[in-house]
Amino acid sequence: MTQTTARPILWIVIPCYNEEQVLPLTAPMFLNKLHTLAEKGKISENSRVLFVNDGSKDKTWEIIRGLAQQDGHYLGICQSRNRGHQNAVLAGLMEARDKCDITISIDCDGQDDLDAMDEMVEEYWRGSEIVYGVRSKRDTDTFFKRFTAESFYKLMRTLGAETVYNHADYRLVSSRVLNHFADFEEVNIFLRGMFPLVGFKSSTVSYERAERLAGKSHYPLRKMLALAFNGITSLSVKPISMITGAGIVFSLIGLIIAVWAVVEAILGNTVAGWASTLCVICLLGGIQLISLGVIGQYVGKTYLEAKRRPRYIISERTWEENKRHWIEENKDCRMNEQEQ
Secondary structure: OOOOOOOOOEEEEEEEEOOOOOHHHHHHHHHHHHHHHHHHHOOOOOOOOEEEEEOOOOOOHHHHHHHHHHHEEEEEEEEEOOHHHHHHHHHHHHOOOOOOOOOEEEEOOOOOOOOOOHHHHOOOOOOOOOOEEEEEEOOOOOOHHHHHHHHHHHHHHHOOOOOOOOEEEEEEEEHHHHHHHHOOOOOOOOOOHHHEEEEHHHOOOEOOOOOOOOOOOOOOEEEEEHHHHHHHHHHHHHHHHHHHHHHHHHHHHHHHHHHHHHHHHHHHOOOHHHHHHHHHHHHHHHHHHHHHHHHHHHHHHHHHHHHHHOOOOOEEHHHHHHHHHHHHHHHHHHHHHHHO
């Protein structure tokens, strides 16, 4: 959908996993931002806040259901099981694309600056179909996290994957982009690298990230590394090219060493060299195992893609539940009227 003079309908898409501590704090903040944008005439009054429960094990879904009953601006969908942050965001975006003009995806923890939404909507009015939220600095991160995160974006660029530096999943996307994005059917998804592939006019908005309001992060180092590796292998085949190049280099080195060994044997200068031999074997063996591991990752991804399993399954929707309650209530009323 292209921009018109009519105020666009905005859906804020928020993935949630075990967020019972922070959700009661941030939910009113999201709703207040929605009302503020509507009062300024930037978005429609029919805009909504959509929570995506990613198979939480705590009371997150109960809280979402309660919010939806209290205020019609709150909506919620529940996945049948935990499928990961990226799939949760995707589920929310695909659910919203036919019901709104623009979406803004954001985490539930309150770390992302909500005021950046004002600038995102302004950029949309200026013609941008995708607006990326980019962190201006990382003062709240530890040195290790800051170093690894910045190194990851640089590595992605080196490997040929098109990503926006210091951008996570805080972004505005128009429904027109989402309709085209739906044509991307791969199972292994890395959203921050996939949206640039869609094209269309895009821009960035800088913001500062705060500390988490409550609860603890659900992205420890292990998950961050897994996400990074998944992003690299999902968007680029350059690691395989690098393995091929390394194989050629070491083969040439091995050929030179073999010629040297033959010459030394002919000249009778051979000596016991178990230490050097052991080092070479260990080095080459390690390189071979790493290479096989990387190639195995690509083979595994091909295997999963061939299965074409669904990327998400929505088991419940709050508006369907409310509709069901309305039908039951009206049914009871009709039965009472018939009895009378």
